[in-house]
Amino acid sequence: MSEVIYDFTGNPFVDAGIWAISQWVGKKPEELDKDDLRSIIDDVTFLYLSPKWSKNMYQIFPNNPITNNAVKDKKDRYSQILNELIEEVTPLGDNGNCISCGRRNILNRSTKDRVPLTGSKKVINYFSYGTDGADYCPACTFAIQLSPLLMYSCVKMLLIHSNSDSVMRYWSKKAKENIEKQFSSKNYTGCLNDGFKNPKNALFHIIQDIILSYDVRWYLEKPSITFYHFTNFSQGPALDIYHVPTPVFKFLAYIPQHEKFEEWLRIVRRGYMFVDWGKVKEENEYKNNPNTVYNNLLEGKSIIRFFIDKKNKESIGGWDLLSHYLEEVRNMDEKRIDAIKKVGNELADYIESMEDMKTLNRLEMASDYKSFRNILRIIIKKRISYGMEDPLFTFDDYVNYLFPEGNLTWRETQDLILFRIYEKLQPWILQQGNQDELKIQDPEEEIHEEE
Numbered sequence: 001m002s003e004v005i006y007d008f009t010g011n012p013f014v015d016a017g018i019w020a021i022s023q024w025v026g027k028k029p030e031e032l033d034k035d036d037l038r039s040i041i042d043d044v045t046f047l048y049l050s051p052k053w054s055k056n057m058y059q060i061f062p063n064n065p066i067t068n069n070a071v072k073d074k075k076d077r078y079s080q081i082l083n084e085l086i087e088e089v090t091p092l093g094d095n096g097n098c099i100s101c102g103r104r105n106i107l108n109r110s111t112k113d114r115v116p117l118t119g120s121k122k123v124i125n126y127f128s129y130g131t132d133g134a135d136y137c138p139a140c141t142f143a144i145q146l147s148p149l150l151m152y153s154c155v156k157m158l159l160i161h162s163n164s165d166s167v168m169r170y171w172s173k174k175a176k177e178n179i180e181k182q183f184s185s186k187n188y189t190g191c192l193n194d195g196f197k198n199p200k201n202a203l204f205h206i207i208q209d210i211i212l213s214y215d216v217r218w219y220l221e222k223p224s225i226t227f228y229h230f231t232n233f234s235q236g237p238a239l240d241i242y243h244v245p246t247p248v249f250k251f252l253a254y255i256p257q258h259e260k261f262e263e264w265l266r267i268v269r270r271g272y273m274f275v276d277w278g279k280v281k282e283e284n285e286y287k288n289n290p291n292t293v294y295n296n297l298l299e300g301k302s303i304i305r306f307f308i309d310k311k312n313k314e315s316i317g318g319w320d321l322l323s324h325y326l327e328e329v330r331n332m333d334e335k336r337i338d339a340i341k342k343v344g345n346e347l348a349d350y351i352e353s354m355e356d357m358k359t360l361n362r363l364e365m366a367s368d369y370k371s372f373r374n375i376l377r378i379i380i381k382k383r384i385s386y387g388m389e390d391p392l393f394t395f396d397d398y399v400n401y402l403f404p405e406g407n408l409t410w411r412e413t414q415d416l417i418l419f420r421i422y423e424k425l426q427p428w429i430l431q432q433g434n435q436d437e438l439k440i441q442d443p444e445e446e447i448h449e450e451e
């Protein structure tokens with residue numbers, strides 16, 4: 001029979017604990033034995049009893065010996081619990097009734113003092129099926145006791161879970177390095193904490209931190225990453241789950257090598273809401289504000305408009321970075337991206353050579369699909385009358401790539417065309433310097449005349 005104790009379960013608390021143990025003793029998860037488990041008990045008990053860690057523990061394991069004020073000999077009592085669990089650990093079998101590993105049987109049902117977000121013994125009103133706890137085997141229950149080592153404090157606790165070995169290995173390495181610093185400085189500051197209160201901003205910070213800190217070819221990883229923002233606090237347990245789409249991770253992993261990385265940071269900054277940038281002196285003043293770039297990335301919504309500064313006629317990040325975003329995250333057809341780029345180029349040439357700022361202004365002001373199509377039609381006519389031979393676009397381009405879903409995607413096409421025009425013409429446009437004057441005119445007037 002196999003002597004392997006741990007294999008990953010898909011349960012975020014258990015898997016975090018397995019990664020923690022593995023990182024602490026420097027062995028692969030499948031190599032861990034009971035002596036390894038015993039070897040961390042003293043450190044963990046010591047840490048958890050230090051004031052700042054024990055404060056975290058109220059949110060993770062309320063009413064266990066560490067957080068129960070009635071318990072006097074906390075260290076002995078908690079060590080005893082851990083040791084008893086280890087004694088009960090058996091190697092992974094073929095099956096069992098543990099709801100986490102499914103390969104061992106439970107001995108005692110666990111409640112919230114050992115397994116976050118499970119039952120409270122006789123207080124069963126909020127727990128599904130009214131059971132008084134959850135069925136975890138001793139090995140899984142033990143692993144969960146180590147999961148706080150990988151947790152991130154963000155008012156509530158943030159727990160990262162991924163199917164990617166690299167993501168979890170480097171995250172647990174980061175956590176271990178942080179705790180080693182706490183031991184060497186004798187300054188025990190609790191779970192990882194960078195002063196984030198906004199969990200979405202925190203999780204993007206964590207991802208960027210992992211990507212930038214460790215030299216891994218992250219863009220080759222295809223991780224599924226989920227963040228669990230929870231509290232097991234007795235007076236109001238809560239859980240929010242944030243899933244990071246794999247294409248978003250791949251895009252974030254790609255950006256740091258891109259020459260426009262600094263401009264990406266500007267794009268992210270533009271996503272923060274309610275910030276008076278004139279007054280901001282440091283990151284702490286805005287890092288917890290809601291960020292629409294982050295929120296949209298998590299919710300599968302477009303962030304194209306953050307690449308475009310319409311007020312200053314500026315495209316931020318460049319066409320290459322933007323088109324990478326469109327392909328990777330928006331799943332946009334490469335041919336569509338190229339067709340829009342080509343039309344943007346032609347329009348920029350036309351506007352510059354004819355010194356036709358009015359046309360640019362109309363492209364910017366068009367507020368519905370019909371008006372925008374009309375402006376393009378007028379430009380096509382004007383180009384012909386000026387003897388320009390190449391068509392602005394072909395019928396196929398129009399149907400397949402510029403407005404493939406008509407009314408649904410025209411705004412996206414408009415934004416991308418403007419992005420390209422600004423990218424090519426910004427200095428020239430600023431030289432013209434008469435934007436305000438032009439904006440006063442009603443751009444719709446002539447369009448409707450031509451209907």
Ligand SMILES: [Zn+2]
Binds near residue numbers: 099100101104137139
């Ligand atoms: Zn189990």
